[in-house]
Amino acid sequence: MDPLDRAIVNRLQDGFPVSERPYAEVAAELGTNEEELMRRIDALLAGGTLTRFGPMYHAERMGGALTLAAMQVPEHDFERVAVLVNAHPEVAHNYAREHTFNMWFVLATETPREIDRVIDAIERETGYRVYDMPKLEEFFVGLRFPV
């Protein structure tokens, strides 16, 4: 990444205008032009420096439901349980973490009631308890990765 790429990555994390020619506006701020900015964003996405660029939607406010769930799975049974959990399309992300609570996944469903249904199903299939940890409040500011 050269200095312009870095400036683009930093600037685009802060937000993008809703206007007729938003790329031209941001390009002017960064001392480049619209064409160059669009080309650079494409290259940053293609090269994997950026994972996406666009509106970040808030699932619950669109009418869906989201929760974070955790399980305590014995090491010898971990792979079996991971396969069973991941088989549910409602499981959006699943991470192994170093703790006695060692499996952490996000459930995303169309309605809040479906969260309970999926949790019940996972408990039944795996034989282990699922700890539901929905967010009660969000203190969201948004991370910046300065480069």
Add this chain to the structure above:
Amino acid sequence: MTYTQPGVYVEERGQPLLDATDRAIIQATQEGLPRVARPYRAVAEQVGVSAEDVMARMRRMLVSGVIRRIAAVPNHYALGYRANGMSVWNVPDDEVRELGPRVGALAFVSHCYHRPRHLPRWPYNLFAMVHGRGRAEVDAHVAEIARLLGDADRGHAVLYSTRILKKTGLRIGS
């Protein structure tokens, strides 16, 4: 916003938060914003409304929080931020609202949530995702949170991720 029935959120004055056109805009942009000089006009053509309407609706969704923001999401691994630790804190319930925003405002914290305890096994009620270039940097950030919380820190842990078992984007249907 009030919760009325499963899956239906309405604003307090009773208007549905999202109509069919909003949903069409969401579907047209959830993969990202087009790389053309007039991206909102391109979305408008796809959805079949005017560019002005798309921009007005997206501004409204920004205000209502349906859109958190329009921005780039960096791959933090690619940028050298290879370590992430989920720090979890046991703080007094009556102090969460005051302390949560202060922890969330720290530059190295990406998400900060108040979540329920599951006693006795899980005493933690404040979650803060901490990113760093390595574990030492994450640990230093966690120490900074501990200093900020002071006496309100009744115990904490850092859960490092060791493996991604599944990762898919969140999607909405039509």
